[in-house]
Amino acid sequence: MTDAAVTTERVSEEDRLRADLYNYLGLMLAAPPSEMLLEQTAALSGDETPLGQAITQLARVAKRTKPAGAEREFNALFIGLGRGELLPYASYYLTGFLNEKPLAALRNDMSARGLSRAPNVFEPEDNIASLMEMMGAMIVGRFGAATSIAEQKTFFNKHIGPWAAHFFADLEGAKNSVLYASVAAVGRAFMEIETEGFRMGG
Numbered sequence: 001m002t003d004a005a006v007t008t009e010r011v012s013e014e015d016r017l018r019a020d021l022y023n024y025l026g027l028m029l030a031a032p033p034s035e036m037l038l039e040q041t042a043a044l045s046g047d048e049t050p051l052g053q054a055i056t057q058l059a060r061v062a063k064r065t066k067p068a069g070a071e072r073e074f075n076a077l078f079i080g081l082g083r084g085e086l087l088p089y090a091s092y093y094l095t096g097f098l099n100e101k102p103l104a105a106l107r108n109d110m111s112a113r114g115l116s117r118a119p120n121v122f123e124p125e126d127n128i129a130s131l132m133e134m135m136g137a138m139i140v141g142r143f144g145a146a147t148s149i150a151e152q153k154t155f156f157n158k159h160i161g162p163w164a165a166h167f168f169a170d171l172e173g174a175k176n177s178v179l180y181a182s183v184a185a186v187g188r189a190f191m192e193i194e195t196e197g198f199r200m201g202g
Contacts, residue, residue, distance in 0.1 A: 011140050021190055022136030028183050029078075029088065030129035032071035038062050051189040058182035065179045076176035085174050086167070090126035093163035102126055106159050110134070115143060128167055131160050153198040161198075165191040 011019075027037065041062035046052030078084040087093075091100040103126045110116065110125060115134065117125050138147040138155060147155075168191060171177055171184035 011146050015139050015146075018194075019136040019139040021186075022132045022139065025183070025187050025190070026129045026131075026133035026136060028129075028180075029127075029132060032074040033067070033179075035067045038065055038067060038070060049189075051186065051193060054182070054185040054189045058179075058186050061179050061182045070179055073176055073179055077171070077174055077180055085176050086170055088128040088167060088171075089124055090128075090131065090159060090163055091124070093167055099124055102159070106131075109155065109159070113138075113143070126159070128164065131164070135160065149198075149201070156194060156198055160191070161195055165195070 027033070028041075033041065039062075042059050044055050044059040044062075046055030046059075076084060077086055078088060087098065089098055090102040090106065091098050094100070094102045103124050106126050115137075117130075121130075123130065135152070135156065137143050138152055140146055165188055168184040168188035172181050172188065174180070177184065
């Protein structure tokens, strides 16, 4: 039995689903979605909960979205001429400036966990896509042992909780946001669940 198999068995189904949603948000926020990712998104279905309804709505919008349209929207929101409509970085949301103390704090926490920025990535690590990906990886132990709920809570409360819901609300209301308004609704509902979950039991 490999180490990976041992780790996977220790991760509950609920935690695997949480990690999948973090990873999905990370993918959607890191780059424009491929045709395959749009098709997978269009095939999603949710339940009657606020998160489930947001997922159902996202699937509806994804069905009508072409990759070229998604790419134009992504660029307008996050890249733009000089800068996009939104700056999806913890430092910016928490201090009003890029590359500030929140980024330094995150880098310290990353190095303590043996995480580092991929050599081909030039974005500051405190962007929302990277943080979603890190959280997903920590839950299932993609970079080592799966982390405890207490460790997840500490990381979330320090690096994601203080600003992610605000960012998703801004993304939902952004003038260039169509597909991403639905992605944002999923993100916002998920952040509420995570915040409450950590408050109650974490």
